[in-house]
Amino acid sequence: MAGLWRKAPSPCIGICKRPGGICVGCGMTKADKKTFKRRRSKGERKALFRILIERLDGMGRLARWEHVYRRRCDRKDRPCPLDKL
Template sequence: MAKRWRDAPSPCIDICKYRDAGRCIGCGMTKPEKKSFKRLGGKAEKKAFFRELIARLGSRYDRWAHVYRRKCGKKDVPCPLDRLETRADA
């Protein structure tokens, strides 16, 4: 059985255009955040990263979440968004 947080793919959804104060318009991450995601330690670090990212995305969350869930499905790994509280609670 795959570990949800260990196997979580990068939040990047392959748009990679940095217009929003150095943040990608697709996923909301900066270039250094994209590079450092794979080096995040365990569940707590990745969970905190996703929570911060979700808060940052604001009105773009729904579109990003849809594309990210599809990415997880294509990689055949459990989507970590299913384990986070709803966006309002995060």
């Protein structure tokens, strides 16, 4: 199961607008984006996804992000980690 998290595509969905320092597309900060690839363990990545889901939900953007991210996982032919949270 750890392989699922290591192969998970970045949560970034290509919108990249950061009013207030948090991206409206994916909920990540610049620091989150810089460190995503270095977060290799299942626990680290799972924790980041949970934080992003909470942020996006608070911004009212969770449903859109989840839809686009699932499509991205499908296009890359990778299992979606959102199914394992």
